[in-house]
Amino acid sequence: MALSSGGWARAPPPAPGPPQSACGTVLMSVRVSARHSGLRPLRLPGSGDESLRLQLSMDPGRAGEFRLALRDASSSGRSVILAEFDLRTVKYEVKSSRCHELRVTTPPHDCISFSFRSEQEAQQWSTVVMSSLREAQRGQGSVLNLSNSTALLRCHSEVCTSRPFSPVKASRRVGLFPDTRDFLIRLHHSLLEDLCAELARAIEAGDAQSAVWHATALAQQQVALTIQPSERSYEDWExxxxxxxxxxxxxxxxxxxxxxxxxxxxxxxxxxxxxxxxxxxxxxxxxxxxxxxxxxxxxxxxxxxxxxxxxxxxxxxxxxxxxxxxxxxxxxxxxxxxxxxxALFHSLQSEWSCPSCTFINKPTRPGCEICSAARPxxxxxxxxxxxxxxxxxxxxxxxxxxxxxxxx
Known part of the structure; x- marks a missing residue:
């Protein structure tokens, strides 16, 4: 099934050709409720909002290949993809603390609004998806190994949890190829830098709640930071x-x-x-x-x-x-x-002579001890x-x- 602005449409069968590796690496999944164009709820007949999950995955064979899917997991255990998008063809925007919006940049230009169960889940999701969106737009073509999906999942999930994550240690532990290891490290640093940038924006905007969340996420990762006021806070002249x-x-x-x-x-x-x-x-x-x-x-x-x-x-x-x-x-x-x-400082440090009466005064006296004349x-x-x-x-x-x- 594929989503279009006119309703549900049967997705066309794939063209014959060599099989492509599936997007089997799930980076993050979160429960949401969704509305198409802000009006029509998105779910299968007979299912509720609690069955919808927003899922971000990547193609383990090609770095930069990210897919964003809306899945309906019914009580029977059957999971159906309601809509799926290439992350390079969407514009993702955070509308509020619990509401995000996705717009497709290609026809039919679908617009979907997502509501999250909590602000914490929404912030965790936005941190991961924004970093992945930048990676997708870079269009890097490094080849990844299929067996590394566990490490990639850990990179994304542990940045937003209480467990510190080291991409270098993880890559050594699971034996990543150099290209995959470099990508993993870059993605991890991208997530941390996003958290720092969001923390700075939250503090500048006076958003204490958001600042606390981002600061907590960084503290949980035990990130070494250098925090100082922006140059805009100082006078800008020589x-x-x-x-x-x-x-x-x-x-x-x-x-x-x-x-x-x-x-x-x-x-x-x-x-x-x-x-x-x-x-x-x-x-x-x-x-x-x-x-x-x-x-x-x-x-x-x-x-x-x-x-x-x-x-x-x-x-x-x-x-x-x-x-x-x-x-x-x-x-x-x-x-x-x-x-x-x-050289004159050596005499100033010891004593000074009064210009009126020539009395030699102590260095700490502001005026002459004898005639009260001002110090030169x-x-x-x-x-x-x-x-x-x-x-x-x-x-x-x-x-x-x-x-x-x-x-x-």
């Missing part, structure tokens, strides 16, 4: 970051062009490319906080032109870099030392770098404490 660079023997000042959305890891790579500092020797301090690689500059308050940061460069021995890893990298380049020498301003090139004269000392102390309490 700013100048005032950086004091220091190693064990010298200091200098540079201005680095950055975006607030950049991570500290990206900043390390930029400094590596521009100045030759190996990322592993860099220790960044912003606002007296030792920066973590995964955090953005904006999370440390870097959002305006002229915001400051401190970069301390460890020795190769401290960073445990091999001699080969050190080749092509430096601590402080000689050319940097001629840019903005910071630092040079303009360093004015915006650190408002407090002990900032570099504090930043250096932060790195020193880190180096003494952790194993690099």
């Amino acid at each position: 700013i100048g970051l005032a950086v004091v660079v220091e190693d064990a023997s010298s200091s200098c000042f540079v201005t680095v062009k950055v975006f607030p959305r950049m991570t500290v890891s990206s900043l390390k790579q930029q400094m590596c490319l521009e100045y030759g500092f190996h990322p592993r020797v860099q220790r960044w301090v912003i606002g007296q906080c030792l920066c973590a690689d995964a955090r953005s500059l904006a999370s440390y308050g870097v959002c305006r032109d002229g915001d400051s940061a401190f970069l301390y460069l460890l020795s190769a021995q401290q960073a445990r870099l091999s001699r080969q890893a050190c080749q092509g990298y430096n601590t402080l380049r000689p050319c940097l030392l001629s840019l903005q020498p910071l 301003e630092p040079p303009q090139s360093l004015k915006h770098t650190h408002s407090h004269p002990c900032a570099i000392t504090s930043a250096t102390h932060t790195v020193t404490v880190y180096c003494s309490t952790t194993t690099l």
